[in-house]
Amino acid sequence: MTWSVSSCFITLVVLFLWRVEDIAEACRCAPVHLQQAFCSADVVVSSLWSFCSFGGSKTLQKLADAPLCIFNRLFAVQTSLNHVSLLVIRAKVVGVTVGSNTKYDIQQIKMFKGPDRVIHAIFTSSSSASCGVTLETNKEYLITGQLNTAGRMHIITCNFIQYWEDLSGTQKKSLTRRYQSGCDCTIIRCSSLPCPVSTPDECLWTDWLLEDGQSGPQAKNFACLKRSDGSSSCGVTLETNKEYLITGQLNTAGRMHIITCNFIQYWEDLSGTQKKSLTRRYQSGCDCTIIRCSSLPCPVSTPDECLWTDWLLEDGQSGPQAKNFACLKRSDGSCTWYRGMAQSN
Incomplete structure (x- = not known):
């Protein structure tokens, strides 16, 4: 093999590896708050998936293969071929067909944001490399997606898609009452x-x-x-x-x-100690300063500081210092953690 052929081969390998990495990176999506997804969407619906099918559509295939553009608030498919509107629904999935694209037949339960119409099917790429989404049949979801000029709803990995039952009561209520009023934020x-x-x-x-x-x-x-x-x-x-x-x-x-x-x-x-400390202990420690420590080292600059190290764990609000201790003055004027004991029942 000559040097020129070897160089060409190496170049092709590098290009291939770059392309594989590019495809792998395509579906990396920064997370969005549900309010961001709602405000960025032109349509929001809830649905229960009953049928999932893969149907080949030239337009959809082009959309699925288009490069993804990452925005602060939402992720959309970049394409000059079709104008894409965004929507939000609640729905349930009811069936499946396999092909170059996946078609989910759905029972729409509620349209939160979008046109005055019923969505009967949702399309996605059958390839995870093209950000295709897998939905379970007989499951109810909140879904944001894109509505193209042909009137078809298309979803990708970067859309906000979550089991309806996993949403909090506040999130469900805010879809119709609160998020819209905050879309200027x-x-x-x-x-x-x-x-x-x-x-x-x-x-x-x-x-x-x-x-x-x-x-x-x-x-x-x-x-x-x-x-x-x-x-x-x-x-x-x-x-x-x-x-x-x-x-x-x-x-x-x-x-x-x-x-x-x-x-x-x-x-x-609240723990028993926290309830008791509201009337007996916290007030006496108001001259102390609690410093949240989320990564080591955590410096203490003055003797009236207490390090709150619960945040080195997963959830500081549920840690032992949060639940059972108060930062109080010593007789020398310095501060330290004291464990408070709840009254016995």
């Missing part, structure tokens, strides 16, 4: 500190400082909404007939206002 995913906020219409999505942001409290229970001054704030949805511990702000009009950053928790989820 921008949700910024925060996965490592510091997280800058550049404009007042932004809300920091800090669930991603923990392991799984999609299961975090902001994802499950909050919406980013406009304040009266035009800035954004993560509004709070509370359940009726539920007992809470709530911290908030009292404005000059005498109204209590709460946002995502307030401490809001079901009363039943």
Whole structure:
């Protein structure tokens, strides 16, 4: 083999490997908050999948093979061949046919955002390399997807697709009542500190400082909404007939206002020590400073600081220091953790 042939062979191998890597990277999607998916979608429906079929459509094949463009809020198929609108539905899957593309026949339960029509089928690529989606029959989903000019709904991996039963009550309710009112706000995913906020219409999505942001409290229970001054704030949805511990702000009009950053928790989820400390211990430690430690080393700069190391684990709010300790003053003026004991029943 001559040098020129060897070089050509090496080049072809490199190009092949690059293409494989490119395909593998194509389906990497940054996660989105359900509100982002809703606001970016022109159609939102819920459905139960009953039939899944793979049907060949030249237009759909071109859409499936088109390169993916990653946006802050949503991911769409880039194509100059078709204008693509986006939608949101709740539906159930009922059957399957296999081909170059997969067609899921669905029973649409509710259209949350989109045209005044019923979606009967959803299409996706049969190849995972082209971001094809696999749905289970007889399962109910919340689905966001694309509606092309032919009137067909197409879905890819980067769409927000989740089992309906896995959504919280707040998320389900917000699809019809809250997310729409916050579509002028921008949700910024925060996965490592510091997280800058550049404009007042932004809300920091800090669930991603923990392991799984999609299961975090902001994802499950909050919406980013406009304040009266035009800035954004993560509004709070509370359940009726539920007992809470709530911290908030009292404005000059005498109204209590709460946002995502307030401490809001079901009363039943508090430990006995936490409940007792609200009246007996926390007040005496207000001159101390609690420093959240999420990665080592964690410096202590002054003697009146206590390191909150629960965050070295998965969920700091459920850790032993959060549930059972208070940061209190010693007689020498320094602060340290003291374990509080709940009263016996």
